[in-house]
Amino acid sequence: MTSNDLSDEQQTALDHFHAVIPAGGVGTRLWPLSRAAAPKFLHDLTGSGSTLLRATYDRLTPLASDRMMVVTGVAHREAVCRQLPEVPDSELVLESEPKDSAAAIGLAAAILYRRDPEIIMGSFAADHVISPDSVFQSAVHEAILTAATGKIVTIGITPTHASTGFGYIRTGAPLEVAGAPNAHAVVEFVEKPDQATAEKYLKSGDYSWNAGMFVAPVALLLQHLAANEPELHAGLTEIADAWDTAERDEVTARVWPTLPKIAIDYAVAEPAAAAGDVAVIPAAFSWDDVGDFAAIGRLNSANEVDDVTVLGDGARVFTEDASGVVVTDTKRVIALIGIDDVVIVDTPDALLVTTTAHAQRVKAAVDALKANGDMDVL
Amino acid sequence: MTSNDLSDEQQTALDHFHAVIPAGGVGTRLWPLSRAAAPKFLHDLTGSGSTLLRATYDRLTPLASDRMMVVTGVAHREAVCRQLPEVPDSELVLESEPKDSAAAIGLAAAILYRRDPEIIMGSFAADHVISPDSVFQSAVHEAILTAATGKIVTIGITPTHASTGFGYIRTGAPLEVAGAPNAHAVVEFVEKPDQATAEKYLKSGDYSWNAGMFVAPVALLLQHLAANEPELHAGLTEIADAWDTAERDEVTARVWPTLPKIAIDYAVAEPAAAAGDVAVIPAAFSWDDVGDFAAIGRLNSANEVDDVTVLGDGARVFTEDASGVVVTDTKRVIALIGIDDVVIVDTPDALLVTTTAHAQRVKAAVDALKANGDMDVL
Numbered sequence: 213m214t215s216n217d218l219s220d221e222q223q224t225a226l227d228h229f230h231a232v233i234p235a236g237g238v239g240t241r242l243w244p245l246s247r248a249a250a251p252k253f254l255h256d257l258t259g260s261g262s263t264l265l266r267a268t269y270d271r272l273t274p275l276a277s278d279r280m281m282v283v284t285g286v287a288h289r290e291a292v293c294r295q296l297p298e299v300p301d302s303e304l305v306l307e308s309e310p311k312d313s314a315a316a317i318g319l320a321a322a323i324l325y326r327r328d329p330e331i332i333m334g335s336f337a338a339d340h341v342i343s344p345d346s347v348f349q350s351a352v353h354e355a356i357l358t359a360a361t362g363k364i365v366t367i368g369i370t371p372t373h374a375s376t377g378f379g380y381i382r383t384g385a386p387l388e389v390a391g392a393p394n395a396h397a398v399v400e401f402v403e404k405p406d407q408a409t410a411e412k413y414l415k416s417g418d419y420s421w422n423a424g425m426f427v428a429p430v431a432l433l434l435q436h437l438a439a440n441e442p443e444l445h446a447g448l449t450e451i452a453d454a455w456d457t458a459e460r461d462e463v464t465a466r467v468w469p470t471l472p473k474i475a476i477d478y479a480v481a482e483p484a485a486a487a488g489d490v491a492v493i494p495a496a497f498s499w500d501d502v503g504d505f506a507a508i509g510r511l512n513s514a515n516e517v518d519d520v521t522v523l524g525d526g527a528r529v530f531t532e533d534a535s536g537v538v539v540t541d542t543k544r545v546i547a548l549i550g551i552d553d554v555v556i557v558d559t560p561d562a563l564l565v566t567t568t569a570h571a572q573r574v575k576a577a578v579d580a581l582k583a584n585g586d587m588d589v590l
Numbered sequence: 591m592t593s594n595d596l597s598d599e600q601q602t603a604l605d606h607f608h609a610v611i612p613a614g615g616v617g618t619r620l621w622p623l624s625r626a627a628a629p630k631f632l633h634d635l636t637g638s639g640s641t642l643l644r645a646t647y648d649r650l651t652p653l654a655s656d657r658m659m660v661v662t663g664v665a666h667r668e669a670v671c672r673q674l675p676e677v678p679d680s681e682l683v684l685e686s687e688p689k690d691s692a693a694a695i696g697l698a699a700a701i702l703y704r705r706d707p708e709i710i711m712g713s714f715a716a717d718h719v720i721s722p723d724s725v726f727q728s729a730v731h732e733a734i735l736t737a738a739t740g741k742i743v744t745i746g747i748t749p750t751h752a753s754t755g756f757g758y759i760r761t762g763a764p765l766e767v768a769g770a771p772n773a774h775a776v777v778e779f780v781e782k783p784d785q786a787t788a789e790k791y792l793k794s795g796d797y798s799w800n801a802g803m804f805v806a807p808v809a810l811l812l813q814h815l816a817a818n819e820p821e822l823h824a825g826l827t828e829i830a831d832a833w834d835t836a837e838r839d840e841v842t843a844r845v846w847p848t849l850p851k852i853a854i855d856y857a858v859a860e861p862a863a864a865a866g867d868v869a870v871i872p873a874a875f876s877w878d879d880v881g882d883f884a885a886i887g888r889l890n891s892a893n894e895v896d897d898v899t900v901l902g903d904g905a906r907v908f909t910e911d912a913s914g915v916v917v918t919d920t921k922r923v924i925a926l927i928g929i930d931d932v933v934i935v936d937t938p939d940a941l942l943v944t945t946t947a948h949a950q951r952v953k954a955a956v957d958a959l960k961a962n963g964d965m966d967v968l
Contacts, residue, residue: 244923244925528964530955530958530959530962530964532951532954532955532958533948533951544938544939544940544941545622545939545940545941545959545964545967546940546941546942546943547622547940547941547942547943547944547952547955547959548943548944549942549943549944549945549948549951549952549954549955550944550945550947550948550951551932551943551944551945551948554929554943556941556943558941560922561922561923562922562923562924562925563922563923563924563925563934563936563941564924564925564927565924565925565926565927565929565932565934565943566925566926566927566928566929567927567928567929569928570911570927570928570929573910573927573928574925574927576910576927577908577910577925577927580908580910581908581923581925584908586906586908586923589923
């Protein structure tokens with residue numbers, strides 16, 4: 213793609229693109245590495261040298277330049293600023309308490325709308341792993357041009373297997389959008405399927421994984437939010453009106469805690485799809501939401517000591533007849549002997565030992581620790 | 591047993607009993623808990639609240655009162671004194687470097703012989719687990735009375751299964767010793783058998799496990815040592831002559847490093863058995879040399895969290911669908927999820943993860959770490 217191929221309208225759309233990075237979510241299934249004080253997006257889970265947040269920012273830079281907003285919890289302000297020193301205060305939205313994705317993304321949309329109602333925003337989670345960047349960027353480029361025609365545009369991931377762990381997007385007819393040859397209508401969003409249904413989806417070729425990434429004119433997004441969640445919309449508008457003024461703190465402190473908690477999928481995406489306002493750009497980049505430690509093994513297979521994937525600076529791992537994943541942020545010597553498919557996560561105050569097959573059950577363990585009052589390590 | 595039943599000769603023998611506790615051996619198969627700086631005998635491996643050394647001392651006290659000598663490495667002086675504050679300097683024999691069991695036990699014998707040639711010594715490793723104490727004490731009582739008749743007397747452990755991990759003692763004819771109804775001649779010592787041979791031994795009823803415990807007149811022990819290892823005997827005699835004088839340090843520093851390394855089994859027990867000078871008291875107390883972490887599981891089955899045996903003060907172990915052994919001397923939260931027969935040993939600078947079935951292979955791992963130069967954790 214070169215700018216020579218673009219019409220004035222297309223260039224205007226691209227110039228109005230503003231990326232929003234919701235950096236929330238503890239990543240409980242990655243405990244004890246990921247935890248309230250050090251959530252998933254602040255870790256380098258791929259051995260690349262970059263945290264997931266930093267990698268997300270860098271991936272979006274060619275499209276958004278410095279038009280990027282980060283929404284995160286107040287507790288993470290310092291860590292986020294350390295990761296993204298170039299983000300100015302005006303682009304940092306701090307939540308005093310988590311209010312789910314509709315409030316987080318909706319506030320960003322409302323603030324951006326007040327600054328410029330023509331903005332097309334893209335929302336991309338801070339804790340996903342994507343490659344290659346170029347294929348992702350090309351899909352977002354198409355999504356921006358499609359959004360400019362008055363659509364909420366999801367990026368759909370071409371499934372590589374019949375996963376039961378993700379929601380799916382059912383693709384409809386192709387849309388005729390200049391510069392966006394892959395744009396299709398969305399028939400519906402569907403919830404995580406059972407195995408048989410997932411196999412059917414995969415075989416049909418009509419379904420993409422819903423990775424929660426979308427691009428939309430802020431005006432259209434807010435219009436759907438107002439229609440579906442008027443109370444939330446009103447509260448966000450009140451905060452946004454005060455945002456770039458001296459009243460920000462007072463209004464936010466008063467209104468934010470009262471906002472309803474709802475996911476953006478229910479507040480915007482699904483109703484908009486039912487209204488025929490949602491498009492999808494199916495894209496074939498590889499995507500991983502690093503849902504558990506088995507994913508860490510997949511994503512770091514290059515860092516192997518014998519058959520053990522090791523993640524951690526200066527790790528001292530000795531293995532004999534062992535396989536699995538070791539994640540360490542200590543400098544301890546770790547010896548694995550005669551044990552297969554093990555997952556070991558070694559942190560200064562907590563140690564997890566499980567297997568790749570049981571990696572999804574870590575969440576239940578964290579819930580149990582919480583119930584037991586072991587908050588110091590959560 | 592009451593003193594009323596004893597002849598004057600028997601009482602004299604008992605009064606001349608002096609226990610020797612060789613406290614050596616790192617216990618490499620218990621790494622990283624047990625290591626050069628904190629060997630096995632300095633740990634409480636049974637959850638009793640006592641270290642193995644302290645428990646050994648307490649077990650011998652009813653027989654030896656304060657007639658107890660400890661032989662250990664100079665590096666462990668402070669730790670041993672902390673465990674056994676009642677042991678005077680004159681009963682603490684410090685090795686500047688390890689010289690195997692014949693030198694360690696032989697030096698104790700030579701020192702005791704110089705103090706009183708009538709002493710009957712008993713040698714009992716500092717890192718074995720025995721119960722009940724009363725059965726052990728009764729066997730040692732018989733051993734002392736048998737030793738007084740001019741025998742080197744081993745305590746043989748009645749086998750509970752066909753172990754291939756221990757040497758065996760082949761029992762001969764009963765001996766007629768007053769007060770020692772279980773005393774038998776020893777036909778021979780045999781090395782660790784293969785499985786079929788071990789089964790045969792068990793079935794025959796003629797074999798005991800060789801736990802390395804023996805009781806002998808120091809004069810007889812030294813006589814065999816002189817015959818089999820004259821150089822070692824001469825060196826030990828030279829040190830012993832200087833021991834309770836101002837020359838101790840000078841002579842020890844000069845002679846000890848020159849002594850040959852040999853096990854007491856080869857230097858004394860086996861040749862003495864061939865000469866018909868060895869007896870055995872078969873005894874049915876339970877005995878464990880805590881050879882690996884699987885033993886820790888057996889010895890601490892009372893301390894279970896679900897199906898996981900936990901050893902460690904203030905351990906915070908969370909388990910879900912897990913079994914095995916956790917040994918920790920940190921206060922970290924340890925979560926085990928969906929993993930069976932696992933062995934986890936958690937120390938501040940090293941972590942071991944293996945299975946009960948592979949617990950014996952820990953020694954090979956330590957050897958590999960040594961070869962790799964990871965001396966800081968060994």
